[in-house]
Amino acid sequence: MQRYSQKYNGTKNIVLTVVLLLLLGVLFNSCESGPDTKTLFFAHSLPITHPVHKGILDMQKFLEEKSGGKLQIKIFPDGQLGTEREVLELLQIGSIALTKVSAASMSNFAPEYQVTSIPYLFRDSEHLFSVLEGEVGKQLLASGTEYLLRGLCFYDAGSRSFYAKDKAVNSPDDLNGMKIRVMNDQMSVEMVNTLGASATPMAYGELYTALQQNVVDGAENNIPSFVTSNHYEVCKYYTFDEHTMVPDVVVVSTKFWNLLSETEKEWLQEAADESVERQRVYWQETIKENMEVLKKAQVEFVYPDKSRFSDKSRPVLQRMMKDPKMKEVIEKILEN
Template sequence: MIKKTVIQKVSGAILVAATAAAVSTSANAEWKGWNIHNPGYPVTTALESFIDDVEAKTDGRVAGRVYNGAVLGNQADSIQMLQIGAIQFAEFNLGPIGAIVPEANVVSLPFIFKSVDHMHRVMDGPVGDELSAAMEKHGIKSLAWYDSGARSFYNTEKPIEAPSDLDGMKFRVMNNELYVGMVEALGGNATPMAYAEIYQSLKTGVVDGAENNWPSYESSNHFEVAGYYSLTEHLILPECVCVSVGAWNQLSADDQVIVKKAARESAELQRKLWAERDKSSREKVLASGVVFNEISNKAPFQNAMKVVYEKAFQDNPTLKPLVEKIQSVD
């Protein structure tokens, strides 16, 4: 709770700076972009396509470079850098965004989406627009929604079939109290930790497991040290192509149209590449000998989340109507 409060204070304090930041003139904008993934990853390919498309279609009025592998800092730091205009665009998972934009926490509620396709329909519609508007108040302009698949649990010890299998186990989660509550509601011990620290922590026993999608599990080589993957699909988290509000406001109206269209087209590319990578990553790790199991009955996991939802609604009443809107989408 302390971390969340500090971040909110910081984001409030720097919002003015974000809108006033002198990034550059729209006639000569050189944008710096943050990305956590490595070259060749679906997100990376799509984000690089986005900025290349922008440069070509604005005749160089807006140009830029994607800095991959989180070389500009971790996600928490990069979110704040985007707010103040120290970087001009980025691709973020909405999980950590929830620490700054309370409404964004709705997508972090476990089992909120029925499927990946359902998530796409929700985020491409009015709910996505509502979340975009909430983010913009905090200096972050979301232009399009990327896919990050469905996240499931993996660990070093055993298959997970029921919530009781998590009893006493230590699981790495992203830095969001909803994920901490999720693991604790299932009987596990949640450990927020930077993505880069997971492999060594699994290898040395600092944590027993983590949770992520197939491509991340494969590309991080976590499958080498955590050989049990259980298909809970408890989180289906959208990601955003975001620009700094300060940078956005310095664009001409015509260039804003070009930039937004390029972001939407890059999202179409990313989703296609993601589906292909999801399939190939799954095949690769299963061929390596990973022990895989599908959860035959997810109801006990979903029922355990009632306390997570209740606490979320208590802490942030704005989430309840958003949940209702999401659940109303077929």
């Protein structure tokens, strides 16, 4: 825990969080909240209004039903237990059982996930889902196992696009000189820099203030995150360039997974799988609701020529194709 005390020294709230994490570690290691019950701690960074959180609630319900209450999920949303990277590290040491992170965050631990962040690799959502439900999806979910992070399923996270404070982004040329917040992963940084902006990695929870204080000029994300974060209060331009379709991943700690019986593993996997379709419905419903919110807030929507963004970002794909392992995965995706 020395890492946490150094990082958050002097902040009372964070000290309390560290204490909570220690307590959670103790509770998790015992694994039981009753003689026949195991409780899985599930931490993620999204608010409870987000469609991904709603999918997790279904997973929670399905697991309790399948197990007859023997396996239960306790959810810690809204970044209560840390950033995506910090929570993944907690899974690796076995302090918590489950999380939901962006596939981009997983790429910092399991490199094969980088393919999901290649701009314009997926033609549309149908192509994306077909890939994720097939051989490539299974390969990606399994790729984190050697890093103690087993993927259970993918959730829909829509397409990511640029949004900005002071001007509309109609083409890559408009990104020149702009500081754009990105997730802390190599592919996101490379993509934004290739398109002409200055990529600025930053924790999601810090972004609202950074936008207010002109630390960054804009960011890139999907519509539900743009709304639930209230970033639309600061940024009045949203460009539907849809440069990436990075899914979310539900991940279980292998330290916990290996403690489960074969029957318990089946319950958990089935609950995750069955929550996927429900989560996709929540996503589409939320998109419709959010678009109305943005219209009322007078956010300007920009529908650019996406080919200009695709053409300029091509070097990212070309670089990835130089890696034989990545080339094999990319070719499977393109052939799908």
